[in-house]
Amino acid sequence: MTDDLLARHQAVMPSWVTTYYGDNAIELVSGSGRRVTDAAGRTYLDFFGGVLTNMLGYDIAEVREAVERQLATGIVHSSTLYLIRQQVELAEKIARVSGIPDARVFFTNSGTEANEAALLFTTNHRRSNQILAIRNSYHGRSFAAMAITGHRSWSASALSPVSVSWLNSGERLRGRMKGLSDADHIDAAVEDLREVLATTTSGDVAALIAEPIQGVGGFVHAPDGLLGALKKELDNHGILLIADEVQTGWGRTGDHFWGYQAHDVQPDLITFAKGIGNGFALAGVVGRAELVNAVPATSFSTFGGNPISTAAGNAVLDYVLDHDLQANAARTGTILLDGLRAALGDTKIVGEIRGRGLMIGIEFVRPGTTDPDTAATMRVFDECRKGGLLVGKGGLYGNVLRMGPPLTLTEDEAREGLAILTEAIRTADAESF
Known part of the structure; x- marks a missing residue:
């Protein structure tokens, strides 16, 4: 069970080797294309790719x-x-x-x-x-x-x-x-x-x-x-x-x-x-x-x-x-960046949407300021997981959602991820004050 594995991890690994999602840490047991499945059988669209490492995705025949x-x-x-x-x-x-x-x-x-x-x-x-x-x-x-x-x-x-x-x-x-x-x-x-x-x-x-x-x-x-x-x-x-x-x-x-x-x-x-x-x-x-x-x-x-x-x-x-994945990164990255900017222009917690190709960051701030909002970031981060999307975190203040999907991402998958992201951010934005 994942819970048992987390306890075993904490018992033998250094305290600074942390896992995402706290007590809800997940174990990935299989993958195909841009999707991974955890030990509980839940499948996710992966927009972080092992920290931008699984560049082609999972189970690529040629590799x-x-x-x-x-x-x-x-x-x-x-x-x-x-x-x-x-x-x-x-x-x-x-x-x-x-x-x-x-x-x-x-x-x-x-x-x-x-x-x-x-x-x-x-x-x-x-x-x-x-x-x-x-x-x-x-x-x-x-x-x-x-x-x-x-x-x-x-x-x-x-x-x-x-x-x-x-x-x-x-x-x-x-x-x-x-x-x-x-x-x-x-x-x-x-x-x-x-x-x-x-x-x-x-x-x-x-x-x-x-x-x-x-x-x-x-x-x-x-x-x-x-x-x-x-x-x-x-x-x-x-x-x-x-x-x-x-x-x-x-x-x-x-x-x-x-x-x-x-x-x-x-x-x-x-x-x-x-x-x-x-x-x-x-x-x-x-x-x-x-x-x-x-x-x-x-x-x-x-x-x-x-x-x-x-x-x-x-x-x-x-x-x-x-497969000219550079061109694919430009196409699918444009879908994500343009889509995020169009959908989130009126949100209070988004300070900046930035990036290039399939290297995209969203910085969260307290409404009306440029003060970093790590709580809002975590809320969006968790909502993405609940919606079936894996993303990363970063930034000097820990208030940036980082995304580096596999370069093989399809246009349909980009739109699917965009919908989950938009919903997660709007949920967190509605809770802000």
Whole structure:
């Protein structure tokens, strides 16, 4: 029973490994397409996809068959001390779609490890441990990744192996950038960068790491072109740019294959994870050869890029490209975003509806203010579950509903989810005062 499993979970797992829905935590036991079924037999439309990881959805034949073919060889693991055909083939594909000339790819198991590797490459290359990061960002749960995470509730330690200086986020509902036009926002951000470089660094900064759209931060994103404007200033100082595409990559934003492409910029390194494995542990870094090669010692990842995960990754990337899921993300994302804005314009608790493609956030506030309303967020969150829809939460104040449905979402499923969302929000809005 799920209740028994929850008690067992709480008895052996750390207290900080929490589950959604409190005492009503659910165990997912099967899935197909965009739907999952829990241990009680209840089926849900999934708009969160294992935190944007089940990018193609569930029980995808092409992925399952690719993994089964590799399993049938008996080689589940060999390490990179031996050639791994699946790994090389996937690296070739990723290098090709990255847009980076003479690219090299290093595979890891998670986005956290990918960002750690990117920090290693850039700090070695620049011979500096200074990093620029963005407020409200999230880059992982390891030592250095926490240090560059600008989100206090996700930073479990104040200790750090890097020296971090912080830039303003793309937050436009409140804060310093509130009310600015896109052009003024970009000008202010560039001026902020210049001031930070002049005041809180010794000049020889290694890199700026930035999410094109902040994931855990609540799908906050700055105006298009901002990273390109920042890169021009970074180039004046030889500072590298790392694009954290763990959540924004592989066509999820609809308009572009990579989130950075909205910014008229070419990063020096791109980190990727989550969706490329569609549930299998697969992540990595792709970047310029001189940077990725900047490791003056023997190093490898024991499980990163193993035959099973890269077999899945090859099938996932082929599926994304063959079925043009980027275009599908644009179509279905438009149904959701336009539908939400049309249906919820008169609600009191919705502060902002934002996003791009199938990366959508709804921020809830107390009526008549921009003050975060976590209670309303939880009410909507629970109402969605009751209506048969799984969504996520996030944001600096925990008041943002996050949605990252599988990129295979159909138009009918988008409308179905939209109806459940609208009803859940209107229910919570009617209770507000």
